[in-house]
Amino acid sequence: MGVDYYKILRVDRSANGDDLKKAYRKLVMKWHPDKKLNNKKEASDKFKQIFEAYNVLTDPQKRGAYDQYGEEGLKGQAPPPGTGGFSGGPTTFPVNPRSPDDIISELFRFMDETDGRAGGSTFRRGVFGDEFFSSFMSGGGDGSANIPRKGAAIVRTLLCSLKDLYKGTRKKMKISRDVVDANGQPIPVQEILPIEIKPGWKKGTKITFPEKGNEQRGLMPADLIFIIDEKPHSVFRRDNNDLISTQGISLVEALTGYVAQLTTLDGRNLTIPINSIMSPSYEEVVEGEGMPIPKDPSKKGNLRIKFNIKFPSRMSSKQKIGFRNY
Structure with missing residues (x-):
């Protein structure tokens, strides 16, 4: 049969008009050249095939000829169904008797008829553009003129606990949205x-x-x-791939x-003895106890323990003498 x-x-071969419209609309959205910026030629070629297939299968006479005789039936090399053979020379069924914009207008109904554009030339040019279809049907151009714009992205915040970001997790988000049916109505x-x-x-992913x-x-x-x-x-407080914990000490x-004790985000208990003299700027670094590194979760950043030193509000004379002697 050649091309299928x-x-x-x-x-399926039993597909009705609504089935064809839904399939065509889905493929048009997928293969229009604006969405295939890396390979517009491939997209344009694919678009032509999709358009040609829809044009044939939505025309009862051409579809009947194609179903019975394949491409030859469309080219006049076999009698179309119901004619009883050729008369007056071969009969051909041109692949594109309807203009592309007429088919798009019929399929999508993007505009309201009340504004005078639906089905008219203004509507058709506004949807894909005469220039686009001219190049599309002839195989020239980049096929990107006036292709339907994409709506502005919808951005939502996805709030996660630090534990979720440490261990990883799966969430299910329930969304409500409008979907346009075969008649162009939102559901x-x-x-x-x-x-x-x-x-x-990380935050911002x-x-x-x-x-x-x-x-x-x-x-x-x-x-x-969704933005994390x-x-x-x-x-804990996160600093890139490190975790920071601040503890109060005398x-x-x-x-x-001092002996620092911490429970990690995955539930382990850490005991960290510190024998150094701790100044207000001192940090105790525990390697490999920070956040997993996204590109290699087997590796982790560090845990950095900072200290909030509580100075006494008053000291006895004896204590002062002891410090001076030190």
């Missing part, structure tokens, strides 16, 4: 989006769900973007020694 139009549109739907939080992810925003006439669906934010923790402990 059903395979191009990814539909509210709800979806559950799975989000996998990787160990070591973006998780993008392409085209999960509301669908609107004349616009590609917007992307939905971090809840404050009672013990002046005597600062001068004579």
